[in-house]
């Protein structure tokens with residue numbers, strides 16, 4: 001049996017040095033064999049440093065995906081280059097889009113990708129929502145809405161492509177699959193302020209390309225058990241998309257990072 005602590009949207013850049021140390025000390029004391037971090041760890045210039053610091057203090061595997069804030073004040077390319085370098089030289093940091101399928105026990109595996117609000121749910125062109133991503137991520141600078149929609153589709157498709165391959169393979173080989181994302185792949189789990197997101201927010205709060213892949217593949221594997229963990233909207237909720245596909249969305253508050261849940265993974269023989 002192993003215990004995994006799930007965190008999401010910890011936004012460590014909102015903490016003072018002292019708060020960061022206290023939080024990490026608290027994490028260290030958790031009875032957990034490993035940690036899952038579902039993105040929005042810091043911002044572009046700080047995310048690698050925070051991950052390094054967590055690794056040095058926790059000294060246990062840290063499986064993670066990146067969220068939109070992890071690219072703020074930087075670009076996709078710059079952050080990816082830094083994260084690649086970081087994980088290549090790290091013992092415990094496991095960037096899920098890079099590692100693919102992680103076996104947790106003989107019947108359970110873990111996969112993950114940050115996903116991205118891909119502009120396909122809700123009403124993108126009439127949405128009044130002003131998202132910081134478009135000002136703070138260099139790749140989006142000066143894009144009009146048409147170009148932005150193409151870029152969001154591209155980011156969604158990348159996540160969809162990842163899951164098309166890895167989710168299918170995971171279901172073929174494991175009875176239970178744990179999936180970690182940052183953005184919800186479904187409208188139903190894109191909770192926002194206690195309700196599911198409206199047409200203004202949905203283009204940015206859910207990733208349809210990934211959701212379509214999960215729906216299509218899950219239908220062919222009714223005997224498998226899938227738990228998907230996401231975050232991004234900071235509003236907690238739980239929903240069954242299918243009987244065998246449960247989605248948990250993390251709650252979060254800036255400056256108050258916390259463990260969402262300790263997940264218990266049992267071996268085949270004891271359930």
Ligand SMILES: [Fe+2]
Nearest residue numbers: 009040232234
């Ligand atoms: Fe967040």
Ligand SMILES: [Fe+2]
Nearest residue numbers: 040067068232
């Ligand atoms: Fe986010």
